[in-house]
């Protein structure tokens with residue numbers, strides 16, 4: 001297992017999931033993707049996360065992002081947990097969940113951190129672009145549930161900055177003003193942003209979000 005860094009093509013794999021076997025790269029196709037790990041089935045924090053991710057699936061769909069969860073339990077263990085997720089959160093799991101009982105994917109993506117726990121995975125999130133390259137990774141401990149609104153916010157930033165010569169400032173939300181990337185000269189910026197911008201510092205030029 002090599003360290004996975006931003007910009008790397010993410011490792012491909014075959015896995016058993018609640019929606020049948022998948023070949024990861026083929027399953028991604030030309031879409032954006034999010035792979036996120038869960039320490040174990042029938043655990044409380046994971047249950048809330050999978051419910052919330054399912055509630056938010058229409059938002060991910062609208063952005064062309066496919067969701068793929070992972071848990072290290074065996075596939076015959078998943079359906080009862082899916083039932084519990086429905087009972088506890090009201091959400092029917094609506095994306096595939098990998099049963100990584102042989103830890104193949106967990107090893108490929110370095111999801112077991114033995115100094116934290118040698119059997120449970122950490123809570124990682126990998127956002128993958130249509131080019132299969134890693135755009136973001138984050139890792140939380142098992143005891144802290146992730147914030148899926150933040151994950152959507154990052155997707156918005158990544159999709160915007162992939163298309164336009166902008167970056168997004170602190171606490172940015174879709175529709176807020178953005179920053180013109182420093183590598184774009186003022187002359188080049190005039191062509192891309194004919195409506196003009198505000199120069200706070202020569203390296204900090206604030207402009208209306210393109211398309212907003």
Ligand code: BEZ
Nearest residue numbers: 039043044045046142143
């Ligand atoms: C949980 O998902 O609730 C959890 C899993 C492992 C350790 C602590 C909490």
